[in-house]
Amino acid sequence: MTLVSCALHELGHLVLMTAFGSSPQEIVVYGGGIRITPDSHQLDRRRETAVLLAGAGVNFMLCLLSYMANGGGFFCQVNFLLGALNLLPFRYFDGGRILALLANGKVCEFFRAVFILLSAAAMIYMILYGTVSVSFAATFCFIVLSEVIY
Numbered sequence: 332m333t334l335v336s337c338a339l340h341e342l343g344h345l346v347l348m349t350a351f352g353s354s355p356q357e358i359v360v361y362g363g364g365i366r367i368t369p370d371s372h373q374l375d376r377r378r379e380t381a382v383l384l385a386g387a388g389v390n391f392m393l394c395l396l397s398y399m400a401n402g403g404g405f406f407c408q409v410n411f412l413l414g415a416l417n418l419l420p421f422r423y424f425d426g427g428r429i430l431a432l433l434a435n436g437k438v439c440e441f442f443r444a445v446f447i448l449l450s451a452a453a454m455i456y457m458i459l460y461g462t463v464s465v466s467f468a469a470t471f472c473f474i475v476l477s478e479v480i481y
Contacts, residue, residue: 336390340417341365343389344382376432383425383432390414394457416470417451421444423477442476450474 344367348355353373359366369382390410397407420428420442430439450471457463 332406333409333413336393336406336413337365339389339393340386340413340435341367343385344369348382350373351382353378353382380432383429386425387414387417390417419474421474421478423474424474447475447478 333347345355347368348367353369355367356370357368359368374382386426390433393481394407394410394414397404397410398431417424418429420430421427422431422443425444427439430442434442454463454468454471457467
């Protein structure tokens with residue numbers, strides 16, 4: 332279900348990109364997911380932002396449809412979390428790319444720093460109270476590494 336949700340997320344980007352008359356410059360499939368790089372020369376800032384929001388929009392729409400059809404469940408949760416995760420303001424995620432389009436560099440760095448500090452505080456809290464989530468810890472490590480490398 333998670334892979335299907337990820338594929339539909341990326342399909343959302345591709346459909347809106349195509350609707351705007353653009354095509355992907357590059358599609359890379361790797362261990363962390365799929366990265367679609369639009370041909371930025373074909374899209375203005377407003378349309379590129381819409382394309383970046385389309386993936387999370389698909390996930391939130393699927394979550395809502397799942398909730399309305401059967402009261403939620405795993406599929407609804409996966410899509411909600413996937414949409415929310417992709418809107419975080421980190422370079423690697425759609426939210427970070429949107430932030431870079433809409434704000435200057437200092438604002439971007441501030442938001443990224445705040446979110447990393449909040450995530451670190453959540454990790455410390457979970458460690459102290461013995462409720463460490465393996466998936467949260469892996470995601471936190473992934474985010475920190477992607478901010479350093481990307």
